[in-house]
Amino acid sequence: MDRQFDICVVGGGGHVGLPLAVSFANAGQQVVIYDINHAVLDTIQSGIVPFMEAGCEPILREVLGKTLFASSLKESIRQSRFVVVVIGTPVDEHLNPTFGQMWTFLNGIQPYLHQDHIVILRSTVFPGLTEKIDTLLRRRIPGIRTCFCPERILEGRAMEELSSLPQIVSGFDPDAIEKVGRLFALLTKEIVVLSPLEAELAKLFTNSWRYIHFAIANQFYMIAEEFGLDFYRIYDALIRDYPRGRGFPRPGFAAGPCLFKDTMQLSASSEHRFFLGHSAMLVNEGLPDFLIKVTKRQHDLSEMTVGILGMSFKAESDDTRESLSYKLRKLLVIEAGHVICSDEHVRDPTFLSAEETVLKSDILFIGAPHIRYKTVDFMGKPVIDVWNLLGKHGLTLGFENEGVK
Ligand SMILES: NC(=O)c1ccc[n+]([C@@H]2O[C@H](COP(=O)([O-])OP(=O)(O)OC[C@H]3O[C@@H](n4cnc5c(N)ncnc54)[C@H](O)[C@@H]3O)[C@@H](O)[C@H]2O)c1
Missing domain, CATH: 3.40.50.720 (NAD(P)-binding Rossmann-like Domain)
Structure with a gap:
């Protein structure tokens, strides 16, 4: 019989996806990371976080092969209950958002989606995109549901902030909202429900x-x-x-x-x-x-x-x-x-x-x-030294810069 997962994190090799996948796996969920970057997947599979993310690597090593798996096969999407999408959403050279990557991705995974899936968009998206994706998916796969749950972590502090920040959850279907809310409640205490457009703007x-x-x-x-x-x-x-x-x-x-x-x-x-x-x-x-x-x-x-x-x-x-x-x-x-x-x-x-x-x-x-x-x-x-890192300026010495995200 097929292996089954609770969650597939698409783009799970990235800065947002990996800490999330590791956190869910650490909370006892069966998680599979699906990513197209083979080099990143190899690094993760050897127990190494490919970028700086405080506290992530020790937990990755603990959960790897037990509750966390990594794959470059789209099949892993079909095998999962929740599909969390965290691929990049860049702006183009004219400062307009680009949807190409997202459309290509959605078209490519369509054969692997089914009516019981809940797709959770976690990439930062253009206002209204969640509704467009929901409509597109439901037209092709009746019964499938889409939620948008934005990531608001400070890069580098994801492991700490995934459990300390309230999670905004939004969707079109009350049952899906409740299921996704329960899922994120495994990581954090507070769930805040908004409409998708409100969440996108938030x-x-x-x-x-x-x-x-x-x-x-x-x-x-x-x-x-x-x-x-x-x-x-x-x-x-x-x-x-x-x-x-x-x-x-x-x-x-x-x-x-x-x-x-x-x-x-x-x-x-x-x-x-x-x-x-x-x-x-x-x-x-x-x-x-x-x-x-x-x-x-x-x-x-x-x-x-x-x-x-x-x-x-x-x-x-x-x-x-x-x-x-x-x-x-x-x-x-x-x-x-x-x-x-x-x-x-x-x-x-x-x-x-x-x-x-x-x-x-x-x-x-x-x-x-x-x-x-x-x-x-x-x-x-x-x-x-615009930052005054060296403390040569000002009335006092010291550096308290919190950094930027
Ligand atoms: N970096 C942050 O601090 C941060 C915070 C909040 C929200 N976000 C949002 O999260 C999203 C992802 O950002 P990131 O920093 O994690 O980007 P990233 O480039 O680090 O990660 C994206 C991952 O997606 C993978 N990927 C790309 N196309 C794919 C496809 N078709 N199928 C499977 N995997 C694919 C890439 O290989 C990569 O590993 C963006 O929308 C970003 O705006 C980022």
């Missing part, structure tokens, strides 16, 4: 709100710098013992695989009239340009070797997707004599160690504020 609002927050800090940083002032002195003063200043983010590169994309998805869904979102994008994406402009006022970069420390999109991460450090590098390649890079967590044979980068550079930029750079000897060389 997810996009969450990331856009965060992106705009970072943009405010970045814009204020640029304003203070243009006045020739140390932004962090003003920042330290304004947040000190001031309750309304709580949650005021610090400046830094706001990037990564979600914030920019989700803000643009929200804008595309509102006739590109999400002016705050677009402004946030211009500010955040303009920060590398601004840093170079200000640096050039004091240093002639054209003859200099410039080092970038930290290429991932945020601190203590190995994820380089949409990292602004790469944009910084691209701009510096035009402006500087030579550019060299380093990262504590990103594997790239062209990168040097932090020490070698400092030694060979005339000036340095902190791209991603990995904590280790706090203890690097910069040999008295100038360091452009």
Whole structure:
């Protein structure tokens, strides 16, 4: 007889899918990861998490082969009760969402779907897409049900946040909503039920709100710098013992695989009239340009070797997707004599160690504020540190940046 699973996590080799699959397997569910990336599946099957995700690997090793399995065969979809879909949902070069990957995927798995399936969309989707997918699937497979349960974790802290955050559950069928609610209740205490459209917007609002927050800090940083002032002195003063200043983010590169994309998805869904979102994008994406402009006022970069420390999109991460450090590098390649890079967590044979980068550079930029750079000897060389990782600015020393998602 066929093997049966409770859950198939499609795209389960990815940053969102794998921690979720491991968490469900750890909660006693029979879980199969289905992914098209064979290299990633091999890595997972050898008990290794292919990216940095705190606390995930020890649990992966515990559940592997007992309650967690991995497969590149679509058959695993047919063998499961719930099908959780977590494949990527990018925006194109014109900042519009792309549906191609999702349609191709849905068409491809159709022969493996049946009327008892509950399909749970967990990818971040364009508003209204859950309903379109539900209609499409039900037309072809009467009885099948679709839910949308957005992922809201902070990448790198999924194992902790899957159980600490309330889970939004949405769908069109009360029985499916209840079943999916019970499923997620295995991971977390609080289940919040919304309609699919509400849930889709809740997810996009969450990331856009965060992106705009970072943009405010970045814009204020640029304003203070243009006045020739140390932004962090003003920042330290304004947040000190001031309750309304709580949650005021610090400046830094706001990037990564979600914030920019989700803000643009929200804008595309509102006739590109999400002016705050677009402004946030211009500010955040303009920060590398601004840093170079200000640096050039004091240093002639054209003859200099410039080092970038930290290429991932945020601190203590190995994820380089949409990292602004790469944009910084691209701009510096035009402006500087030579550019060299380093990262504590990103594997790239062209990168040097932090020490070698400092030694060979005339000036340095902190791209991603990995904590280790706090203890690097910069040999008295100038360091452009928008994050204030080194604590050289402001009224107080210290670094409390929570990072960006
Ligand atoms: N990364 C985050 O922190 C985060 C947080 C919340 C939501 N999301 C959303 O989750 C979704 C996935 O993001 P991610 O960061 O996990 O992406 P990812 O690229 O890390 O993972 C996607 C996985 O899907 C697999 N895949 C692609 N096409 C497939 C197919 N047709 N069949 C089977 N597997 C396929 C890929 O091989 C990959 O392993 C996106 O919609 C994203 O917006 C991401």
